Amino acid sequence: MKILSTEKKNNVLASMIKIIDAKRDKIIAANKADLEAFQRDDQALFDRLVVNDAKVDGMIQAVREVMEQEDPVGKVISKRNLNNGLEIINQTAPFGTIMIIYESRPDVTIEAAVLAFKANSKILLKGGKEAVNSNKALVECWHEALEENGLTKDWIELFTLNREETQEFLRNPTEKLDLIVPRGGERLIAFVKEHAQCAVLVSGRGNNFAYVAEDADWEQAKKVIINAKTNKISGCNALDKILVDEKLPDFESKLKDLGKSLADYKVELLAEQELLSNIDGAKEIPSEDSWYEEFLALKALVGKAKGLDEVIEKINKYSGGHSATILTTDKSKAAKFMEQVDSAAVYHNASTRFTDGGQMGVGAELAISTDKLHHRGPLGLEQLVTNKYYVFGDGQIRD
Template sequence: MTIVAVAKKAREASRRVADLPGSVRNAVLLDLADRIAGRETEILTANSEDMKAAEAAGVDAPKLKRLKLTPEGLRQMREGLRQIAGLPDPVGQVTRSYTVPSGLKVEKVRTPLGVIAMIYEARPGVTIDAFALCFKAGNACLLKGGKEADRSNRLLASIARESLDANGAPADAMHAITSSDREELKTMLTLSDDIDLVIPRGGAGLIRFVHEHSRIPTIQHFHGVCHVFVDKGADLEKALEIVATGKTSAPATCNTTECVLVHKDVAEAFLPRLIERAGKDGVEIRGDESFVGAAKGAAHVRSATDADWGTEYLDLILAARVVDSFDDAVAHIGRYSSGHTEAIVTEDNATAEDFCRRVRSSCVLVNASTRFNDGFQLGLGAEIGISTSRIHAYGPMGLEGLTIERFVVRGDGQTR
């Protein structure tokens, strides 16, 4: 079946999905969780074959880590499905209600987007997460995963379609696009009559490709060049833990801390402590002259180059720089940030508020790790990704981000 035909089937299915009762949508997700539990061995076998092929192809370590499925990962996948099923249904939610002078009663009501195409790299778990969120929000979806996860994605998609069919929902509400043909992907990105939104989630090359070829509205889930600024008013104990764990707790994620900026007034006290902690944690620091000087020849500290500022390492590497002032920190972030996540560590409330006002990334934190820019951690229940596009959804995209608001107006014969 061609991608054009697949998109048309998804469009037809989207109309049925939008009309399904929330109870049916929830039943599909709960059924899918049970089916994944029953076929765990089969899923892990398919994933093992993907891993072997990826290793043989020389895929790098961070991508291999994202590709791998484990029994614990599948348990979390099942739990995620159950949690999404338990979330409030966004479809039909009235977000605002008022009466205008003409007597018209106006409501803003959430409604499904329609058909969502998501393009992502070696993350087979996204196949289930994305389907669950799109479907719960009343949408059909086309999911284009990376070729490295081909076997895993095919199997997970087929299980999802089984759950749809078993519960009286259209199986065409979920399609996994497994072709690695770039020309087919280009064609998909032109199908504006049948696809309402494209969400690319991956590296800079993928984002750029979609941006250049899509005729469909696009929300970018770009790379995370996340900064922590240790202000002169910082509690240095807090700062040390926020920076260190922001890098080490999950270095291959988009919300990991990639760069630390330290105010010159606390550099003498803070740099030796951070350098020592990084050595214990196995973190390489790529620092400016101040960091290199403070390292006193430590092997894990090396001089940064211009290329290090603005780099998403997804590894145990941390860019580090001393800045002369708050304004210099904000300027550095403005130049090198990807608009994902930035944090300030300070006990000065006025400085914290100024930082939140001037830094326009999708999530700005005060005295907390960049790792908290996550849908679950921020109370959304789950997320399809973190939008770095400044449109209707900015930051973690939960169920509400997969709907739009429209006007429903009730009158009593008013004319104009």
């Protein structure tokens, strides 16, 4: 793949900013057609589908931020001169071709493509059928920006394949794929991992936990929990499970307080059987499966905790490995929680909603990775490259 100059890439992004702004009415109209065709049986999916002026402004800002970031390609990671005279330089290099498969959110069409392009990779966008009109309008903007700067459209391609066609493409790709990122629920991730013939980087599943320790500042803990649960229910960083330590002073009255506070935000609550009498309106947890479930809804599960060790074990068993927070005034307890909970992001006295590229200072993100290879957390520009060794010699041979 041709390595583009930083200037060339930034010129494309500058064109893109102007084109998106000029065509915002067309983009919003295309999105309106998607919204009208959508059956509103999944509120979280519908929320992610919406494109309005604020969303378009966010797309423009994402492109601008990436344009202003340092080019991640060709950066020296290490340099060594060996005794045998070899000079070995390890530096960053493009992946090649990245495919992202995602549901609903049309803004991913901008954020994923801008990151891949600035990282000098070709990207194949496989959006959901519910956003087909929005995605087509946005990819038209990309193609105009590319052609305006003398580049071919194939740097950024939109696939409108159905499930069977996608399955066949994953099994027998018509071009070389270097990385696939499924951004969505567990069914999508399992589907891609089953059929893909190249590396798959898992992203998207949340099922995040909060642990209220016995020494938590209650009002602070309640504020964090409400924000993590209600700020954006469709986010993969939203809170689903709340574990309250049984040694929390006034345990029963605080459970009632928490239940009432969440009910004020119309959050449906599930609770362990022994806690039902303390949480008005809560329903009993139907099965163990609920502990594994990512709700993506105004819904939360409340359980009793019997100390930090049990909490760590439970989170590591049931969570999606995305985000978890401990609410405590004890810094040593927080340190143990943060070291031993196996999640991409761990928090002390803060909302899980901060697991986001922009909020963490990474900038626009391709996804939130819950994999351990090659990176966990927000996949920003710096994480969308691989590496390559350059070895310079003068006739050296190995004995």
